[in-house]
Amino acid sequence: MPRMQYRTEPFEHIVMRDGVVVVAVDDRRRVGLVRHTLPPHGEVLSMPGGLVEPGEEPPAAAVRELAEETGLTAGTWQPMGTFAPMPRSTQLLHLFEAADLTHGRPCPEPSEIAQGMTLEWWPPEDALAALWDGQLKLSGSALALLAYTTRRAR
Template sequence: MPDNENTGKLVRTADVVAFAEMDGTRHVLLVTRGQSPFKGRLALPGGRVERGESSRAAAARELAEETGIVVPADALQFLGTWDTPGRDPRGNYSSDAYTVELTDMPRPKPGSDAAAATWVPLPAAHRTLLASDHNDMVSAADSGH
């Protein structure tokens, strides 16, 4: 699907804030973006909602594609919609964010457009400038804990 910067059409995306605990510290799963925009920056796993797909299904699919971690779509809890104009330099993007608490910390395997995938201790993630408005998503998910 081409970027929409010249068409003005709304592009729907879905992101996942996945948490797991190790040694008493909560971690959040982040990917290193392999493509523009925000290439090289840490971000939440996520991407575009395909035609005929719900945002929840897209979130589960993108999590699996970008990190190799598979969770059922119905395990994802809706967190909110982020749709502030200008949140994505490609155009008019709206993202539904979901959260999931994993009972273990599976080793991520980067794929799709993710250059890397890793578990980051939550305090460090809060101090890191993530892509787009992903810091807001992580904060919203963490405050609901």
């Protein structure tokens, strides 16, 4: 069997901060989706989430992003795993389930205000249908929804 030859030139990769995605689950077991405009994708549905700030731990980033984008706070948090969303990227995506929700007022960052974020509640099976018909197109949201519905089915 021939030996594999490995490339010795520099490995091209993208350096990116880690991200978080939150599956917010209400008392009727619906999931929270945020409808917003995201250049260059246009109008999208996504789970609340964003980048981890320098010096911030992923659980704290999840709490912050959920509050900023939806006004929600959660009494119960469950980590759902950490994934590398893209090959050749340093970014890790940390997924969380948030339940026992309390509604408050969203406090989006200035860049998020222009996106026109609106929180909608979807039954998980309808959110899955939105994924398959292209409405839920961001990879982190797709992965978080699939992780949540798979865990729920077990």
